[in-house]
Amino acid sequence: MRLTAxxxxxxxxxxxxxxxxxxxxxxxxxxxxxxxxxxxxxxxxADAGPLVSLVFETLVRLDEAGAAQPCLAVSWQHDxxxxxxxxxxxxxxxxxxxxxxTSAAVAASLQSALPDAAISAAGDALITIRANHSLxxxxxxxxxxxxxxxxxxxxxxxEPGHRATFAANQxxxxxxxxxxxxxxxxxxxLHDQLLDLDxxxxxxxxxxxxxxxxxxxxxxxxxSSAPVSLIALSFGPAPDRRLREALALSIDRATMHTVLxxxxxxxxxxxxxxxxxxxxxxxxxxxxxxxxxxxxxxxxAAARTVTLTYDPGMRAARALADRxxxxxRDAGLNVQVxxxxxxxxxxxxxxxxxxxxxxxxxxxxxAALGLQAPGAPAASTSAESPxxxxxxxxxxxxxFRAIPLFQLPVLYGAAGRVRxxxxxxxxxxxxxxxDNVWLSGTVP
Amino acid sequence: xxxxxxxxxxxxxxxxxxxxxGLPLSFVYPAACDHDGLSPxxxxxxxxxxxxxxxxxxxxxxxxVADAVAHDPVAVTVRDLSTLGAAxxxxxxxxxxxxxxxxxxxxxxxxxTISENLTQFLLVAEVHRGGERQVLLESWPxxxxxxxxxxxxxxxxxxxxxxxxxxxxxxxxxxxxxGGAMLVLDANRVLLxxxxxxxxxxxxxxxxxxxDMRGRLSAGNSTFTAYLPGTxxxxxxxxxxxxxxxxxxxxxxxxxxxxxxFTPDRNLFQGHLDIEPGGARDLPPFYSAAPxxxxxxxxxxxxxxxxxxxAFASSWESGGGGDQWGSDxxxxxxxxGARILATRPTSLTEPDAIQLYEIEPSGGRPxxxxxxxxxxxxxxxLWSAGNSATAVSRDLQTGRYAAYSLAPTCGS
Numbered sequence: 001m002r003l004t005a006x007x008x009x010x011x012x013x014x015x016x017x018x019x020x021x022x023x024x025x026x027x028x029x030x031x032x033x034x035x036x037x038x039x040x041x042x043x044x045x046a047d048a049g050p051l052v053s054l055v056f057e058t059l060v061r062l063d064e065a066g067a068a069q070p071c072l073a074v075s076w077q078h079d080x081x082x083x084x085x086x087x088x089x090x091x092x093x094x095x096x097x098x099x100x101x102t103s104a105a106v107a108a109s110l111q112s113a114l115p116d117a118a119i120s121a122a123g124d125a126l127i128t129i130r131a132n133h134s135l136x137x138x139x140x141x142x143x144x145x146x147x148x149x150x151x152x153x154x155x156x157x158x159e160p161g162h163r164a165t166f167a168a169n170q171x172x173x174x175x176x177x178x179x180x181x182x183x184x185x186x187x188x189x190l191h192d193q194l195l196d197l198d199x200x201x202x203x204x205x206x207x208x209x210x211x212x213x214x215x216x217x218x219x220x221x222x223x224s225s226a227p228v229s230l231i232a233l234s235f236g237p238a239p240d241r242r243l244r245e246a247l248a249l250s251i252d253r254a255t256m257h258t259v260l261x262x263x264x265x266x267x268x269x270x271x272x273x274x275x276x277x278x279x280x281x282x283x284x285x286x287x288x289x290x291x292x293x294x295x296x297x298x299x300x301a302a303a304r305t306v307t308l309t310y311d312p313g314m315r316a317a318r319a320l321a322d323r324x325x326x327x328x329r330d331a332g333l334n335v336q337v338x339x340x341x342x343x344x345x346x347x348x349x350x351x352x353x354x355x356x357x358x359x360x361x362x363x364x365x366x367a368a369l370g371l372q373a374p375g376a377p378a379a380s381t382s383a384e385s386p387x388x389x390x391x392x393x394x395x396x397x398x399x400f401r402a403i404p405l406f407q408l409p410v411l412y413g414a415a416g417r418v419r420x421x422x423x424x425x426x427x428x429x430x431x432x433x434x435d436n437v438w439l440s441g442t443v444p
Numbered sequence: 445x446x447x448x449x450x451x452x453x454x455x456x457x458x459x460x461x462x463x464x465x466g467l468p469l470s471f472v473y474p475a476a477c478d479h480d481g482l483s484p485x486x487x488x489x490x491x492x493x494x495x496x497x498x499x500x501x502x503x504x505x506x507x508x509v510a511d512a513v514a515h516d517p518v519a520v521t522v523r524d525l526s527t528l529g530a531a532x533x534x535x536x537x538x539x540x541x542x543x544x545x546x547x548x549x550x551x552x553x554x555x556x557t558i559s560e561n562l563t564q565f566l567l568v569a570e571v572h573r574g575g576e577r578q579v580l581l582e583s584w585p586x587x588x589x590x591x592x593x594x595x596x597x598x599x600x601x602x603x604x605x606x607x608x609x610x611x612x613x614x615x616x617x618x619x620x621x622x623g624g625a626m627l628v629l630d631a632n633r634v635l636l637x638x639x640x641x642x643x644x645x646x647x648x649x650x651x652x653x654x655x656d657m658r659g660r661l662s663a664g665n666s667t668f669t670a671y672l673p674g675t676x677x678x679x680x681x682x683x684x685x686x687x688x689x690x691x692x693x694x695x696x697x698x699x700x701x702x703x704x705x706f707t708p709d710r711n712l713f714q715g716h717l718d719i720e721p722g723g724a725r726d727l728p729p730f731y732s733a734a735p736x737x738x739x740x741x742x743x744x745x746x747x748x749x750x751x752x753x754x755a756f757a758s759s760w761e762s763g764g765g766g767d768q769w770g771s772d773x774x775x776x777x778x779x780x781g782a783r784i785l786a787t788r789p790t791s792l793t794e795p796d797a798i799q800l801y802e803i804e805p806s807g808g809r810p811x812x813x814x815x816x817x818x819x820x821x822x823x824x825x826l827w828s829a830g831n832s833a834t835a836v837s838r839d840l841q842t843g844r845y846a847a848y849s850l851a852p853t854c855g856s
Contacts, residue, residue: 023731023771024656025745026710066562092649136563136585175655176709274525278561281525282568282579356562386566387581421656421792435655440747 024421024438029181032204033196035313037161037187043147049352051184053431054166055096055155056147059087059106059127060139062356064423066275068139072101072150073127082134089125093173096149103127106148113145140357144429152177152435161187178421178438189313197413203439207413208315209264221414225430227265227273227407228353231320234369234402235346239306242295243333244400247306247346249292250331251324253285253405260319265408271365271393273407276358279390283397283404292331305334309344315408321348350408356429358389362396369402417441497584498532498565499539505567505582506543509554512571512578516551518544526560533558536567560586604785604800604817604850609834610637611846616836617659618827619847622668622681628847629661629670634677636685645687647677654711660827662697671696673708699735699775699828712745727752734775734828736782736803741810743771749786751803751810770796772826774833778852784810785833785850787823796823798835800852817850 038048043056059073073087093101103121110129111119117131129138152174153166166182188196193205198218207215207222215222235244253267266274269283296304308324310317318339325335338344354364366372384392397404410430422436509518520541524533540556552573559566564583571578609619610628617629625638631653636643653673660671663681670677670687676694679687695703695718704717707729715727719740728750730742742750749769770787784801797818801810824845825836832851839846 023712023743023745026654026712140562170652170709172652175652175657178655274559274561276561278559278564278566278583279568279579279581281557281559282570358561385581386561386564386583390579390581419791423793 024178024419025440026176026178026438027180028439029183030179030204030418030434030437030439031183031185031202033185033188033193033202034206035188035190035193039160041155041158041164050430050432051164052147053151053427054153054182054434055149055151057150058144058147059110059142062140062143062428064428066356066428068143072106072148073142076139078135078138082136082138083131085129085135085138087127087129089127090173091125093150094171096151096154096169098171101148101150106146109148110142110146114141137357137359141355141360144355153179153182156181159186172435174435177435179434182434190315194413197415200415203415203418205413207411209261209408209411210316210319211413212262212264212411215413219416221416221418223412223414223424223426224264225410225426226275226428227409228428228430229265229408229410230268230271230273230351230353230365230404231406231408232271232349232351232369232402232404233308233324233346234349235400236344239345240299240303241400242299243303243306244403246292246295246299246331246333247324247328247335248400248403249288249295250327250333251403251405252287252327256320256323257406260316260323261406261408264411265406268404268407269397271369271396271402271404272358272362272389273353276353276356276361277389277393278386280407282390283393287327289331292333296332304332305336306345307336307338307341307343308346308348309338309341310348312339314348314350317348317350320405324348353429358386359384362389362392366396371396371402498536501565501567501582501584502536502539503543505556505569505580506540508580508582509569509571510544510546512580513552513573515546517546517548518552518554518571519550520544520554520556522556522558524558526558526565528558528560528565540567562586604798604814604852606817607849607851609847609849610635611844613844615657615824615838616845616847617657617672617825618661618670618836619834619849620661620663620668620829622663623665625681627661627663627668627681629659631657631659631672634661634668634670634679634685634687636681643685645679645685647672647675647687647689650675650691651708654708656711656824658706658711658825660696669697671706673706673711698733702733702735704733731771732773732826734773734784736775736784739803741773741775741784741786741803743769743773743786747789749773770823772823774826774828774835776828776833776850776852777831783813783852785826785835785852787826788816790822792822792824792838793840795819795821795840796837798823798826798850 034050036047038045038051040048041051041055042048043052057072059071060068061071063069072090072093074090076085076087078085089101089103089106095101103123103125106127107119107121110127114129117129120128122128150173152169152172154169155164156167157163157165163186164184168177168180170176190206190208193202194207194211194215196202197205197220212222257263257267267285268280269285270277270280272280274280308321310321312318321337325337328335351365351368353361355361410426412426417440419438419440420436421438425433425437427433522537536558552571555570557568559568564585567582569580571580609626610616614630614632617631620627625636628635628637633647634645651674658673662669666682667680670679674691674693675689676692677687677689679685693705695705698704698717701720702717704713707714712729712731715729716724717727718724727742729745731745732743734741740752744750768789770789772787774785776783776785782803784803785798786801787796787798790796795818797816799816800813802813803810819837821838821840823835823837827834832849834847835850836845836847
């Protein structure tokens, strides 16, 4: 070719909108805001989940279909009874302190996560897990337990309750993340988050179901997890069982789901979401006003009043609480809504699913709602059948100490400059996969 | 209210996938990290399920229902909340109803729901009789999704002849011809394909690769050079495949006589390049570049495509609107002059297409020549290869990568 002279183009027009290009850009700072305000970057802390997923990894991870995929383990096998499992570790992985990931370190991490199992390390890359009982749900367990600090980002600053900053892990086995820095503001209210997204002060924020349409109409990208947050009423010790049952039978979940939650997630009367249990639909959600009225009428007039409280920071809490009060009135009950009232009879709560394995997930929900554990469901019962879990849930709920209402997804809104190289960066359980996120153009 | 079926609990069971004695039940073979969002190769050897388990579960549940209604006749309705197909649903219904064939007026109603969770399929029978409701369940393990075969690319009335060169699970970075054989470059190895068994030479990785890995092959009659981010490998295809790699920031060969420095931690060319003749030039950072007669086309990291000419004031850059190009461009020499191939500005989760462009001698906006060549997935690599170009596409259904030779056929 002949190239005797070059005429570089003039300075690019700043007014021209850049098009989306196939190749992702490296660099930039992603600004994220969340409601949670964890005190530590602790994998065991319930509210640190998304932040933890930036730094820590597990042997396997779940794909969009919920199937286990290699992460720190590249392969695995088990015997016919699923009592003995072997995992082969990925070679060349480094912990964030620069030391190589060893089978001994993995075994130690797993032992605390699986106390009922015998875990041994052999050579550099082989982990064996043995149990006296079948472990068919082990891969689901391992997708969330036994975390190791090998992730795509490392924490560079943490101000408890206020701010967390993460930098790209240059030695990440999966390749350096596109982003240089992730700056997370903690403890931001949903309203403020959405405002910051609108104003270009944040790149990714949580959004409430009630703000979904607004976020979409503003041109923001919306990502959603699977339904992983249980919205429920949780009673204290005082109210009469008949009142609890009457309230449960008065609630019109379908209308709330359509109007207040814009059909996000699912209405439910079960603890575990349908996609985890497969049987949630077998717990009826339809109201039964005649029976609710009958139960309410059987109560002394003074016993037909309860106080309902909620945390104002919870998604759609006030609207849901007010609607519960309206439904209760139709049944002859008097529900007085009082936010942040520690002496209330019943609380509207949101409990995040802690595991994809039904046994620990159910145990976690029961504990959070103050329900008596059904025969101590734990990892040792993970071999139980759906029928057994169904019976456990039925026993947990038969006293109406908790009234499940909805299973909601975690929703995020993202600015237009946020791009993704690969699948959605929010997993089914709501964890972050921001190693695939990149930023186009300039900061707005 | 829910009537408990406690008496039945002892009969509930999950059929664990333990029917293959002595065989491990599942293997996941070592696979490339899924950091690019791709499913690794997974081969699961499960028992000769599922129709057996499925039918057995349906029959077992039907027997439990029959016991619950004292073997009276029942009316059955079925709904499907699962991902099972119509054939499986019909088989479940058949198996379930075959156990509930008591004659006479129905004494109970049974709603059978086919459902699923992450690990199992469920059959849930809700038995309604005399105002009472009883729930009975059976389950069996899920199988992995049946494998799908690669969808054929759509037939195209194109001016580009598209020929499949190679297909594999790992991302193909580039393909080149050498002395009657073919070299295939991926992040782990160089593969030499010729008559007989392919030979493979591993590429030692002294540092993690970028997640959208790129690589380039330059091959002569028997020797070749593989350019990788921060690494250069030199090898020979004769008499046996050999390869030596070392860390290097040396420039990559973009085209004969044109080299540019690749920045590994940004996965692009930094913009400094040497052209013979012409000398050193500093340009904005770019992802790819293509020569076309007297012009060069660069896909910049600003999302625009830049055309540079050697003698004319008129140049062109893509902007907003419908004239945007993707990040990969390649130049090809044809009997009717040089042409440019360019991807679309799509994401890596949607099918891409490659459009052929003609460059105006006076510079200016390149003209599309003929319809775009559609692919069944995103284009992950596009490199000039003289009279043709090499394109790599990832099939969105199978996740496999296929390398194609694209040779324009002018005038057709």
